[in-house]
Amino acid sequence: KAGVTQTPRYLIKTRGQQVTLSCSPISGHRSVSWYQQTPGQGLQFLFEYFSETQRNKGNFPGRFSGRQFSNSRSEMNVSTLELGDSALYLCASSPRTGRLLSNQPQHFGDGTRLSIL
Amino acid sequence: DQQVKQNSPSLSVQEGRISILNCDYTNSMFDYFLWYKKYPAEGPTFLISISSIKDKNEDGRFTVFLNKSAKHLSLHIVPSQPGDSAVYFCAAKGNNDMRFGAGTRLTVKP
Secondary structure, eight states: OOOOEEEOSEEEEOTTOOEEEEEEOOTTOOEEEEEEEETTTEEEEEEEEETTEEEEEOSOOTTEEEEEOTTSOEEEEEOSOOGGGOEEEEEEEESOOSSTTOSSOOEEOOOEEEEEO | OOSEEOOOSEEEEETTSOEEEEEEEOOTTOOEEEEEEEOTTSOOEEEEEEETTOSEEEETTEEEEEETTTTEEEEEESSOOGGGOEEEEEEEEETTEEEEOOOEEEEEEO
């Protein structure tokens, strides 16, 4: 069974640009969550999607957005990139949830490392 | 605000000895706790979890202890192996929220 797949693995952008990251969950998983990891900050929750709807959102500005498709694949978009957006962006999937993160472990992808110059 | 804290950024242990990783939380609404392990260039891997109705959960060499009154959980690894060297994250869930600690880098020396 294939794991969570994130593309691209590495990305370099400049300030002011926008970026779209992609996540394909484990087959059969319907919930996809996105996280940002920066040095010393741990993992910070961005948002969660289930059945093509954003169910929960973390404390990030509106420049961060996402969507989920009918096949559960998800994309995350960051507009007007800032230097502080440089981070590892992780996607995680779990089988089901109607509310955020039911008591089932999430399975993480290897992340997209975004560097802003 | 850091609702989940891992106060030790690093820990070094000799092979065969016990590794104890600690985690504190502040939000009493958290009712499910998890530990993840992360190797460089890979995503976190789920290790073990515990519900707030329990105070201990064991899986092989890994045991998680939960002290609700102290809002503290710990992960014990016995015996520690060099392959356990990684960054360990604790996470807490509850009330439609999920928070991670900043991680503790464990080094197990042969």
